[in-house]
Amino acid sequence: MAQLEVTDFTQAVIDRMAECQDPRFKQVMTALVKHAHAFAREVDLTPDEWMAAIQFLTAAGQKCDEKRQEFILLSDTLGMSMLVVAMEQERGARALKDKPGEAPTEATVQGPFFWPGAPKLELGADIGEGQGEPAYYFGRVTDTFGKPLANCEVDVWSGDGDGFYDMQKGDQMSLRAQFRTDQDGNYRFWSIKPAFYPVPDDGPVGGMLRRMGRHPNRPGHMHMMLNAAGHERLVTHIFVKDSPYLDSDAVFGVRNSLVIDFPKHAPGKAPDGRNMAKPYYTAKYDFRLVPTAA
Numbered sequence: 001m002a003q004l005e006v007t008d009f010t011q012a013v014i015d016r017m018a019e020c021q022d023p024r025f026k027q028v029m030t031a032l033v034k035h036a037h038a039f040a041r042e043v044d045l046t047p048d049e050w051m052a053a054i055q056f057l058t059a060a061g062q063k064c065d066e067k068r069q070e071f072i073l074l075s076d077t078l079g080m081s082m083l084v085v086a087m088e089q090e091r092g093a094r095a096l097k098d099k100p101g102e103a104p105t106e107a108t109v110q111g112p113f114f115w116p117g118a119p120k121l122e123l124g125a126d127i128g129e130g131q132g133e134p135a136y137y138f139g140r141v142t143d144t145f146g147k148p149l150a151n152c153e154v155d156v157w158s159g160d161g162d163g164f165y166d167m168q169k170g171d172q173m174s175l176r177a178q179f180r181t182d183q184d185g186n187y188r189f190w191s192i193k194p195a196f197y198p199v200p201d202d203g204p205v206g207g208m209l210r211r212m213g214r215h216p217n218r219p220g221h222m223h224m225m226l227n228a229a230g231h232e233r234l235v236t237h238i239f240v241k242d243s244p245y246l247d248s249d250a251v252f253g254v255r256n257s258l259v260i261d262f263p264k265h266a267p268g269k270a271p272d273g274r275n276m277a278k279p280y281y282t283a284k285y286d287f288r289l290v291p292t293a294a
């Protein structure tokens with residue numbers, strides 16, 4: 001019988017994985033055990049504190065249902081989601097180094113409000129009517145060599161003018177759609193100028209944020225997910241340049257290259273010929289996707 005002392009537990013757990021057949025899983029679990037044990041030692045963790053952590057994670061799990069994902073929120077607010085996204089982007093940049101072509105569009109967090117199966121609509125459709133200040137979104141999707149990508153699936157979703165997503169309000173989808181780019185890689189649709197909003201903070205993660213002395217807000221943004229055959233999927237946002245919280249996004253998702261002006265226009269003829277009775281905004285953004293072979 002071998003009694004383990006404080007200094008022995010980490011290696012003992014790692015040694016028990018001797019028979020593990022999956023090298024990547026073993027690598028990840030070894031590092032996880034090392035860092036978790038080092039964390040406990042660093043903060044001199046007490047049993048009561050560890051039990052509080054377990055209760056917090058239990059409450060986070062109990063808060064989850066089909067529409068509420070407290071663990072994504074936890075990952076997002078601790079910067080973990082964005083760290084993983086940014087590392088993936090760097091990995092991609094290294095692979096493309098010394099290859100011709102432009103840098104791809106930057107990615108950011110997907111967040112917990114993606115709802116698969118949004119209505120497939122014709123280019124130019126209005127998905128925001130009456131839900132906020134109208135905004136016309138348009139631009140082009142190309143690959144990193146500038147070749148236009150026709151028939152690229154463009155999924156879009158956002159909160160309403162008060163910052164609430166359809167999922168938070170009920171069972172009715174709104175302010176989300178799937179479009180397909182035209183022959184020249186162009187997309188266009190009407191929605192609203194998105195407002196800043198708090199991430200859901202009525203659960204354990206909200207409690208954690210308050211205890212950390214943090215606000216829960218995200219700057220205004222439109223979510224976009226692009227899928228084109230033969231290209232890497234892109235999950236990103238367009239951020240509103242004059243929005244509050246660009247410097248302190250609760251989920252650390254802001255990338256400078258994704259922040260754009262939303263110029264305001266007087267009532268009149270919009271770029272798609274539509275006659276606007278009230279003021280509206282425009283948001284132009286071009287996307288560059290990475291060919292899979294690259």
Ligand code: BEZ
Pocket residue numbers: 072073076109110111112113199200218251
């Ligand atoms: C969002 O932008 O929808 C979001 C992202 C992370 C956490 C909560 C919401």
Ligand code: FE
Pocket residue numbers: 111113158159218221223
């Ligand atoms: Fe969002």
